[in-house]
Amino acid sequence: MSEDLLEDQAYSDFWLNKESLHEYVPDGDIGDDFSIDLIQLAAYRRIVSNFIVILTGMDIPVQFNSVENSQLSFTDGKTVYLSSTIRNKKDFDWTVGIALHEASHILLTDFDVFHSTFSKIPIPVPLQLKKKSKDKNISEEQLAYVCKWVWNYVEDRYIDSYVFNEAPGYRGYYKAMYERFWNSSTNSKALQSDAFKVPNLLSYEFRVINMTNEDTDLDALPGLREIAELIDIENIFRLDTTAKRMDLSYKVVELIVDNLVKQEEQKPSSNATFQKVSEKLAEKSGKVPTQKFNQSIKPKEEKSGSEEGEEDKDDEGEKTYSPDDAGDISEFSGEELKELNKQFNQQRNILDHKFDGIKTGVTREQQSVLEAIENSDIVLVPTGYGLTGDYTQAAVDSVVVKKLSKKLIDAGKSIFPLASKDRNAPGALGGPVKRYEDAVIKGFTLGKMLGKKLQIRGEENHIKYIRKTSGKIERRLLADIGCGIEGIFNRVRIEKYNKLRLHISVDASGSMQIDTKWCPTMTCVVAICVAASMVENLAVSVSFRSTIYSKANASELPYIVLAYDSKVDKISKVRHLFPYLCANGATPEGLAFESIAEEFIIGKRSTEQEHYFLNISDGEPAYVLTPHNNRYRVGLDYTGEIGALHTKTQVDKIRAKGVKILSYFIHSDDYMSSISMPGYNFNQLSKNRQLTYRQMFDKMYGKDAQFIDVENVTDIARTINKLFLSKE
């Protein structure tokens, strides 16, 4: 816990607010069951990548770590990979810290030098260092490892100092990162203990890496004080070139080697044989093998008599030590040792940009879903202000998908609830259901007819008025001047239609029965899209509204997908993707309108463009939000009067912005009429329900409500033409 902030504050509070992400970030730890988290992760990625852009000024790609079992962020010099384990608001701070750290590597670290130096063993080190290492029985592989972590350590301290000074406002993020990875109580205890006091490679690695911890003990190892003085962290800015940092690193390594007690000579063993094989393989690929010798902290093993005898023999010349002996660790319990090991490995991984064996992250499957989310530009929009009695608080977050793609459809119901596939159809992942496809094909046929009926939109009428007293001179009237007639001018009145932008919002709730409502609706929508593609000044966009189940919130959330926009999409998108769409979920009508009103329905206003909104639905809003401990502590019953009134308010707001509205009521014989049970008149019940829906529909849309057969092209053309030609 940072001492500079109050318990419940985070540095990210500076920019987190209810308009951005605050509403979506749970305050407490919510565990692994964070169902909508992939959408949230996409949002986190955008926000964290903003920091990287700001810090580096470069458009560095940001991706979530796809490596199984990964918790940290790292960079390969071109891309920053982020941790996917953000579980609460405070996780932002250290995540941003480490992302900034990795981004500054890209900015300041010469990765070419890094790769050329450490990609092959033996690495190019000063001859003197090489000789000293050999004298201490340090293999070339071990020397390469030491040089690499020392160089990374110096490099890291340099780039961190750079960011501390260049971006004082971001210090908090770094502090959170250091507190988490370097200044933990476990590390402090280890530094103050008798552990890591054997002058071997492992001890120097631990003590140097943690040298900036305030509990460091520079007398724990010989030469540690000289190393601290040599690095001179207070004046780290003097190392302003890669060459200087590299040079210093070699000096530090030399000091370590000088002070190392001669280590045991490596004897051939089964393990060593395996290492040789892996080395050869690594050499072939031009890479340094990973973990090549055991460096984990483990209890000291009792040595056998014969080994002691051998050691005694060595004592005749010089005492030797195992390179991985952690020294006296008797004061640590097994759990503490485990924790210490884990933290030490995390530190090494940060230095080495290597992240194996940590915690659960994003799986490959999730990564592909995440990519689909990002490609589809999914965002959460707070909606329903006032519905719970608090006008400053959104009742629920609507999931808005700004771009429908095939990848999103393939991603599955957890992300795209409106997908429907026939698994038996040709294609690796199946194809569209036949009757949905037929409805779309029919729409194309009707659309071509509708397009001809709507072509009046492109006409331009010029009416010339002559004998005016001002305007342009009418040549043939010039002779009239001689007669003292002043009306020799003309004026031309041009009547042309403004550009039109029509947004169609379709109710894709489960009540839209396939044969009687959904398919006719799709035919109608496709027909309008096709017609619009034939008319020059008419742009059409289509969105579908439904709900998606959020496991984390144990409830449905409103879900809106912008499926087609004629300004950016080709009509072929309608042909290829619309057949995959089906009706599913509830009807959060007004909430859906609220979430897309500004961007899709009202859009950017101009005097040269008129905006129209066509709603297609089959009745009243029906949606229930279950209260949950995490995000939505207050539930919402968005049915009956509440839903209708809220929808009416949203419709009125859209109308007040100058958008002309038309609303089609999709009516059919209710499914109840097809049920036969003795004693019930289902036909009458169905008629009563229809009547109720119509009344509700009238209430919400007023004079804009239309009750038509959506498969009748004449009806559609008549109502749409009437809408377009209506004057204010």
Next chain:
Amino acid sequence: MTSDEIKRSLFDCNTLKPNDLIIDDLQWKYLVWAVLKGKNILFVGPTRCGKTKAAKSVAAAYASDRQFFSFNFGSTQDARATLIGNTTFKKEAGTVFHPSEFVKAISTPNAIILLDELSRGHHDAWNILMPVLDKTQKYIRLDETEDSSVVPVAEGVTFIATANIGNEYTATRVMDKALTSRFPVIIEMKTLNAKQEEYLLNIMYPDANEEQKKSFHLIAKISEDTKNNCKSENPKISNFITTDSVIEMAGLVLDGFSLGEIAEMTIYPLYSEDNGQDCERLFVKQLTQKYIDVSASKTKSPINDPNKKGKVRVPFN
């Protein structure tokens, strides 16, 4: 002027440059040379980058022996009336022509004439200017008839125009090649970087204390970051903080506003909140935090200096 005289004038021309005009020495030298040679000069660049100031500064440098006239084409309603003049009828004198101020200006030998905001001018105005600016014609015809009087451009007259073309500027009318080619000297003004803006603020507010100067530095850095982002391949924001805004913010610093308050009042409202988590305002808040988050700036360093006794934090304490 002879070649030697011009050389002498250019040798110490930097002494004529006012302190609060931030322009490259070479650009200033080129500008002075163009004025001395009577060339037509066109300043281009984004809004509020000092085009008009540079033009006025060079005119002021030669104010003792060269008269200065300024015409703003952005506010010109009637091009003919502004550039040529009006004809009125008087009972006693009959039809009388009143030449415009512009006609007087071009008739004044060695005048320096500023055609400000030329890119905002009407096409009619550009057409009238065509023969005036053309070095082979250099006249203005007072009427359309063949025998109407012609006013020649006097000897040594220099035209300096400013226009928002080039760079990232996308508004206003696009000036046609025929007009721009009449300006053989084109000087591209760039937006000021952080150092230049900080220097400017220190000149403008010399009484600022150290703390305030530190704030000037941070404001200039924020402004520079917004400019850099706007220029990047994938900008996250659509407009940047202009030098004028920076000067306004510095004024607020002097009047006791904190940087957080200044950002809240003057920076954030410039950026839209639309588009959920992708909104420009969120990005700008993240950007400003880099420099002005007081709670973070006062955060103690997590790095302890092992060479010092006790808890000595580096690189900041």
